Amino acid sequence: MSAVLPALQNLDPELRSGIIECIEHWKDQEGNLIMILHEIQNRHGFVPREASLLLSGETGVPLARIYEVLTFYHYFRLVAQGKHNITVCNGTACYLKGAGRLLAELESRLGIKDNQTTEDRLIHLETVRCVGCCGLSPVVVVDKKTVGKVFPTDMAGIIEGIRNREEKEEDEE
Amino acid sequence: MIIPTVHATINGMKVEVPAGTSILDAARRVQINIPTLCKHRDLLPTAACGLCIVKVGGSRKLPRACATALEEGMDITTHDADLTEVRRTTIELILSNHPNACLTCGRNGSCELQTLAGEFGIRQDCIPRYVRDLPQDCTTGSIVMDFTKCIKCGRCVQVCQEMQNVWALSFLERGINTRMAPAGDIQLNESPCVRCGQCSAHCPTGAIIENDETGAVWEALQDPGKHCTVQVAPSVRVALGEAFGYPPGTDLTGKIYTALRRLGFKAVFDTTFSADLTIVEEASEFVQRFAHGKGEIPLITSCCPAWVDYMEKRFSDFIPNFSTAKSPQQMLGVLAKTYFAEKAGLDPATIYQVSIMPCTAKKWELERTDEMRASGHPDVDIALTTRELARMIKQSGVAFDDLPDGKADSILGTYSGAGLIFGSTGGVMEAALRTAFFQVTGKNLEKEAINIRPIRGLAGIREGTLDIEGTEVRVAVAHGLGNVEKLLLKVRRARENGDPPPYHFIEVMACPGGCIGGGGQPYGVTDEIRLQRIKGLFDGDQSMELRFSHENPEIKQVYSDFLDKPLSEKAHRLLHAHYVSRPAYQR
Numbered sequence: 072m073s074a075v076l077p078a079l080q081n082l083d084p085e086l087r088s089g090i091i092e093c094i095e096h097w098k099d100q101e102g103n104l105i106m107i108l109h110e111i112q113n114r115h116g117f118v119p120r121e122a123s124l125l126l127s128g129e130t131g132v133p134l135a136r137i138y139e140v141l142t143f144y145h146y147f148r149l150v151a152q153g154k155h156n157i158t159v160c161n162g163t164a165c166y167l168k169g170a171g172r173l174l175a176e177l178e179s180r181l182g183i184k185d186n187q188t189t190e191d192r193l194i195h196l197e198t199v200r201c202v203g204c205c206g207l208s209p210v211v212v213v214d215k216k217t218v219g220k221v222f223p224t225d226m227a228g229i230i231e232g233i234r235n236r237e238e239k240e241e242d243e244e
Numbered sequence: 245m246i247i248p249t250v251h252a253t254i255n256g257m258k259v260e261v262p263a264g265t266s267i268l269d270a271a272r273r274v275q276i277n278i279p280t281l282c283k284h285r286d287l288l289p290t291a292a293c294g295l296c297i298v299k300v301g302g303s304r305k306l307p308r309a310c311a312t313a314l315e316e317g318m319d320i321t322t323h324d325a326d327l328t329e330v331r332r333t334t335i336e337l338i339l340s341n342h343p344n345a346c347l348t349c350g351r352n353g354s355c356e357l358q359t360l361a362g363e364f365g366i367r368q369d370c371i372p373r374y375v376r377d378l379p380q381d382c383t384t385g386s387i388v389m390d391f392t393k394c395i396k397c398g399r400c401v402q403v404c405q406e407m408q409n410v411w412a413l414s415f416l417e418r419g420i421n422t423r424m425a426p427a428g429d430i431q432l433n434e435s436p437c438v439r440c441g442q443c444s445a446h447c448p449t450g451a452i453i454e455n456d457e458t459g460a461v462w463e464a465l466q467d468p469g470k471h472c473t474v475q476v477a478p479s480v481r482v483a484l485g486e487a488f489g490y491p492p493g494t495d496l497t498g499k500i501y502t503a504l505r506r507l508g509f510k511a512v513f514d515t516t517f518s519a520d521l522t523i524v525e526e527a528s529e530f531v532q533r534f535a536h537g538k539g540e541i542p543l544i545t546s547c548c549p550a551w552v553d554y555m556e557k558r559f560s561d562f563i564p565n566f567s568t569a570k571s572p573q574q575m576l577g578v579l580a581k582t583y584f585a586e587k588a589g590l591d592p593a594t595i596y597q598v599s600i601m602p603c604t605a606k607k608w609e610l611e612r613t614d615e616m617r618a619s620g621h622p623d624v625d626i627a628l629t630t631r632e633l634a635r636m637i638k639q640s641g642v643a644f645d646d647l648p649d650g651k652a653d654s655i656l657g658t659y660s661g662a663g664l665i666f667g668s669t670g671g672v673m674e675a676a677l678r679t680a681f682f683q684v685t686g687k688n689l690e691k692e693a694i695n696i697r698p699i700r701g702l703a704g705i706r707e708g709t710l711d712i713e714g715t716e717v718r719v720a721v722a723h724g725l726g727n728v729e730k731l732l733l734k735v736r737r738a739r740e741n742g743d744p745p746p747y748h749f750i751e752v753m754a755c756p757g758g759c760i761g762g763g764g765q766p767y768g769v770t771d772e773i774r775l776q777r778i779k780g781l782f783d784g785d786q787s788m789e790l791r792f793s794h795e796n797p798e799i800k801q802v803y804s805d806f807l808d809k810p811l812s813e814k815a816h817r818l819l820h821a822h823y824v825s826r827p828a829y830q831r
């Protein structure tokens with residue numbers, strides 16, 4: 072019953088109908104907020120703010136509550152992922168073998184911090200607790216491919232590799 | 245329903261309390277204070293801080309007294325060397341995540357954490373400090389949030405979500421990363437926050453404080469080119485004393501006038517005078533709508549800026565129901581810079597008008613719409629809270645206790661008892677009904693009938709009726725924004741079904757207790773204190789000769805000299821305002 076939220080004025084119609092569909096589907100079920108958020112993330116790779124605003128308006132669940140849920144679970148993402156992903160393992164073994172230095176090197180080369188994406192949306196950087204390859208520590212995961220026993224000096228090459236592959240793809244197109 | 249009684253011992257003393265009473269409250273009955281940091285008497289326990297732990301019989305567990313009910317036969321120990329040691333460690337742990345910034349903190353001297361650290365004799369940092377780096381949020385202009393000082397007690401979130409139903413604040417993330425913020429790291433002025441300041445009144449530390457603007461006022465007072473004038477709101481006079489050791493509810497009007505003159509204000513006005521003016525305009529508006537069918541019913545009061553903001557964001561379909569009469573703060577401001585300026589032969593551009601308010605949202609009201617500059621200048625230049633005034637008086641070296649009683653200026657300073665109760669929940673309604681009755685019947689309510697008791701008190705929603713010459717006027721009063729939705733939904737339902745409105749007149753104040761419980765009042769408010777402050781206002785009303793706004797001689801004079809009559813063209817231009825629908829989130 073109040074003014075239209077600025078963020079919703081130019082909402083992509085496809086996004087809107089997708090969300091309305093999710094809400095309709097889960098409407099009468101217990102715990103539906105989480106299910107709806109799951110589905111939104113599955114469709115988009117993250118939960119856009121517009122989606123949460125719309126969800127709040129449609130269901131009457133305050134936006135503050137939605138964000139409490141979104142930020143409580145590490146699973147949910149609030150920003151679009153980059154096209155490529157570099158994950159630094161920060162589990163105990165990797166931590167002891169210098170994961171911190173790997174992260175610092177990546178951060179300075181990419182000009183972003185942990186859990187951020189480069190401005191061109193090409194590379195997303197994140198850390199996780201343990202990827203389960205402690206024998207190979209320290210480990211980074213590049214687009215689902217695990218690279219073990221790496222040194223800070225290897226980081227430049229990893230970034231370079233991603234950029235080269237990307238350029239090649241563009242040429243082929 | 246009979247609630248069974250529970251018998252137990254606390255520190256060897258026998259206690260008998262109704263089942264369900266917390267150990268904390270039971271201990272208070274035998275004069276024992278268990279230390280608390282997260283629990284507030286207005287709120288449900290969150291059991292976050294762990295300071296209120298106690299021993300029960302031989303058990304090794306240490307339950308939290310705030311969140312544990314006393315049970316039959318329990319043998320409680322609240323204080324011994326072990327418990328003191330555990331509590332001290334808990335405080336040390338909290339301090340290790342808290343900046344060591346007491347000397348420059350807005351709560352220096354009134355902080356609950358600082359007090360406990362003092363009482364427990366903590367003399368050094370035992371645990372290495374880790375304070376998360378988070379930026380301050382000063383975007384509302386009303387309150388300042390510095391979450392590095394947050395101890396995560398959860399009071400503000402409970403206040404904002406449950407007590408006020410605003411949901412501007414939330415608990416984001418979890419564990420050590422938990423923090424209070426509006427949904428999704430936007431600024432507070434982009435959120436649904438209505439600047440009520442209740443979070444600041446409940447926060448135990450300096451994490452949320454009022455935006456202190458005393459510096460600007462000192463500067464203006466020093467400026468020879470400025471003619472500084474001031475107005476003081478009804479509810480300030482029965483609460484300011486708490487900052488100087490007076491019992492809550494002590495009416496200190498006379499001392500406050502003197503103090504303001506000593507601070508250097510050249511004219512001292514009283515917002516209680518303009519409360520009478522708001523009443524006359526608003527009651528006239530009510531009679532227009534109720535008796536002459538001109539405009540929507542119910543009429544809804546609009547003197548509380550936090551409520552106005554809330555309505556504009558959440559219930560803008562009620563805009564036609566809102567009284568267009570400005571709040572007393574704004575009415576006084578515009579008269580000071582027009583009528584008073586003319587009479588005193590002053591250039592309104594040189595007048596610097598300060599208001600002393602119980603409220604943080606009043607700071608925002610000054611710029612709410614262009615209509616707040618109806619005089620051609622900002623009608624009020626700056627709004628200070630009661631807490632800020634207390635600080636100014638203390639800085640000034642004025643010995644407040646010893647001050648003689650002073651008087652307000654003789655124009656814009658005289659008030660009725662009806663204006664006085666404006667500061668309490670239900671008071672605006674009561675005052676308006678007294679005047680509306682007169683406007684319809686030409687007679688005043690008499691003796692006991694002047695007191696409209698069903699709408700007094702602290703129940704969240706109160707209803708009443710008044711018989712005006714055979715026609716029944718149905719009214720409702722709500723305070724604490726969390727109580728409003730129910731009332732408005734009832735009205736909306738009737739409207740949608742084409743039924744007659746359930747009420748003709750509704751009063752809403754955003755803060756529990758009304759202005760006397762405002763977000764800018766002295767700290768430590770509980771319902772007990774709210775009732776004492778309210779009593780201060782109603783006792784004042786009862787003891788006055790003048791109990792009707794429309795009989796205030798200065799009000800009559802302002803109309804005959806300047807405004808013509810209630811709702812005149814000029815009154816509309818200077819004393820009325822409009823509302824717009826606003827988005828709850830800016831992004």
Ligand code: SF4
Nearest residue numbers: 394395397398400447
């Ligand atoms: S900001 Fe204050 S009231 Fe809110 S959780 Fe932190 S310490 Fe408690």
Ligand code: SF4
Nearest residue numbers: 404437438440441443
């Ligand atoms: S000022 Fe009122 S509305 Fe704003 S955050 Fe604090 S409690 Fe919520």
Ligand code: FES
Nearest residue numbers: 282291293294310
């Ligand atoms: S007062 Fe009981 S846990 Fe904080």
